[in-house]
Amino acid sequence: MLMLERMIFERIETRILVGITAFFGILLMVGWVAINEGGRMAAFEERSLARSIERGAALFASGCATCHGNDGRGITGRAPALNNPQLFGYDFGTGEITAQIAKLEEQRDLRTQLPELEAELAAETNPNVRQQLEEEIAAVQKAIDPNFDGIDFDAEIVALQAQYDELAGQMQQAIANGYDPAHPERLVNVGWAGDLYGFLFTTLKGGRPVSSSYWPQAMPAWSQEAGGPMRDDQLEDLVNYIMNWDRGEAWTLADLNAVQQFAVEPARSSGGGSEQQADASPVGTNVRQIMGDLEGVEGDAARGEALFNSQETPLGGVALGCSGCHNGVVAPAAEGLWARVETERLADAALAGYTAEQYVVESIVNPGAYVVEGYQPIMPGTFGEALSTQDLADLLAYIHSLGE
């Protein structure tokens, strides 16, 4: 100690030298750390994701596996698979083919529609109707895609259909467990605008109370804010664990067929409807056609109210859940809706020529067409498939009755 003291402290030069060396040493080391920070931080993120997955796995085993299966492949009739290409939006080809067929059909139909409309126009004398027809013709002309000119639509469709059937043939097991090859992307099916992480997180956070209408037991809310047992960081762990099932481009048909249970998509499911409606067909989304169909159908406001409040189910067999959102906060309130449509909406130049009924029908079957200011375009676009003409008439009667 004394030696050291003599050597270092006694002479001012040594002190200065040692001090300067130390300061430069610090600079060098901090610089060295700084240079390596990028790599270190990346490694840390990787490691903390890995730990998060580990914790998520433990949470899954203790809280989720009883319904979603130990391997996440779902349990028949209990809850859908999460270890599942459909959830990750992996299309084995059938979805793409379906879209191509739909496009071909659309183009083919447009091309047959055009001469029919033109013939109608030639025969029409009423100037109002003529104007409407002219507009429609213009719309059809605009929709015709010249890239499809000269195509043998039917042959193409048959060829694609054959491809589709071949693929679907390899998915028999999955289809039996609820897979719809035409709609292979879960997030698209539910109309989720965000990413998968957000979908999983919010589903865990708030649960899905309505799922009790199509599952024996609803998915409970897991977050403490929603009355569940878990903190948000635990939900994150769980989501990280679920996301770790994603195999990216490596999903195989075997994975698909190993799934025990697929998600049920309420708005599209066709089974389970009440009997007298079993042979009715959905209204679709063509407003002009629907308006024709509605003619002479008597609406029942009482049943409309029951439908609106999810006490009755429409053609689709699954409760509509209108009242869940139409409270004036998430979506415009139902009270006084009709009157508002007549006095406010129809005054908008964009809606010139609409009747109130036409507007409401369009808003139900094609909600994205016009979104009231101050609200988000979140209303599902699937009601055209879920409602029969009678269902729609009943709803209209109910909404009409509220407006007065």
Add this chain to the structure above:
Amino acid sequence: MSVLPFPTILDDIKEKGLRRALYDAVDTTVERVTAGMNIQDIREALRGEKASRRPNPRLTPHADSFWLHMRPSYFNKEVTGIYPTFRLGWLSTYFVFFETITGILLMLWYTPSPEIAYGNMLNILGNVPLGQFVRDLHRLGAEAMVLIVALHMMRTWFTASYKKPRQFTWFTGVVLLFATGLLSFSGYLLPWDQLALWAVTIGASMAEATPAIGKEVNLLLRGAPELGANGLLRFYLLHVLALPVLLFVFLGVHYYKVIIHGHSLPPQSEKIGEDTAKRVPLDKRVYFIPDLLTNELMWLGVTTFIMVVLVIWFYHAPLENHADPQVTPLGTTAPWYFLWIQGALKLGDKFLMGIAFPTALLGILAVMPYLDTAPSRRYKDRRIMITLGLLLISVTTILSYMGLPEFAVSTSAEIEILHELDKEPAHNKMGIIRPVPYEQLVVGWYTTAQFDVPEGEDVDAYLAEFNATIAENSQYEQLVDDLRQTAFTVTNTEPMFEAIPEDAPELEAVLEEFYHMLKEEELELPNAWGAIIITENQDGLKRIDLAISWDGVEIEQGDVVLDENGEPVPLMETVLVPVVDENGEPVMVEMLDENGDVVTNENGEPIMVQATEEVQQRVRRIRVQHIFLHRNAAYFQ
């Protein structure tokens, strides 16, 4: 005549030429900044020469500048070396500022809320460049500061520097010790991880033991019955506001007192009962400028250098899992500098040992200079005080040792062993299976029975026999039942334990260690075997199930009950077994209801059921638990 209508440097340039004028300008600025020393003075000082002008310019900064007026212009040569101060007071001060600076940096990324605090820590570690570096510095600095301050106190104890006239200096020092301890402790909670929550919960619950006001004190501290959002906010405010203010105020007083009385000379250097610290003979003067200034700057560099080296290569601040009031970690401890209180708690009542003892100790320390008024500071005259000082050190060390979770905690052996295998990384320790390289976690069923194989016998044959045995005595069934409860899909109906493959030596080492741990606890876990079952859960994620199966023994208050021969008393249970006659046919009897009456069917005939009898049977017990290990979790780094 001036170049411009008012005097400027341009006039100087005109007069003296550019070079000279600029030099003079810089020189004046330097003299202003240093409050008295120009470039030439500094140069002379750093060269170790005598000042060339009078009055001595090296003294003016002490008179005129704010910062240096706090420092004496010269010290006694006898106190500037390592002995007698060991630089400990200086180091304590160093850490006060070191912690303030690193702490302010961390504050930029920290929000005191249970929802986000932990996320903030992850962000600091994974997203803020140099974030981990600064956090490590702050944490290491905090722990070092506690130690250094305590050592500083002990050195003033041993050199009797608390004696007249420095009694009050010592007293303010005790306040500083208190503030330092609490600062470290309050900072402990902020990361909001398991370590933090539970260490502080223990600490805060001691406050509860105070009679009469305990509940209120506790409530005041935590802001709620449970440590939560309010508690975190309060600890945060204590940590960044209240305690630093206390510390700085008392540091001011403390240092003022130190300067006013002068550093006490080594006890031998002055006559008994005299204090000559302020009278420094000319030949003993060491001037602050340049000697102590360069000395301190050097130490600043050297100490920081050491801290940086430690933080880069040797020390990383711990961060455990997110705080969870529902999950009590096994072996919760206070931070090491409070382990002595935890140790004392094991000796007696919560209030007596947890509150009264530390408070009394602090109280006695505070008034010590007013009790020990003997005039002599010489070591040979202070045998009692020096003994007491050494005693204090040894007692706190022993108590701290006793405070370790390993000491005198009675957790049952099976829990202890499984914990040893799989515990979360905490206190720089982790379960021994975690660092096994991922590739060596080969999917399969392994058992410690593998090491029971008698010399020269074939392992596979032995394990086949083992499999058959546990299938027969339904130990396997018991294992599978328990596994199924924990979301484990058992696909095989027969046990299929196998030897660990050769390319997994580290896994084998863990299994062997497991085997030895079971052997060591043979008294509590007779005829035990352990299992490690590895399955693939996801790509890159394996599930490790650990199990211990053993013959139950009677346990009372954590200890095995022994019979008169010193043998453990077996745990028995009563089971109902069907009675059969000598031909193996079931014996039938009339069915009775709860009143003992014969139950009849609608025809009035008694219903016959198979007879059962109660049999005493030794309980076979099992415990399973599992963890998941991800390929990238890198526990081995």
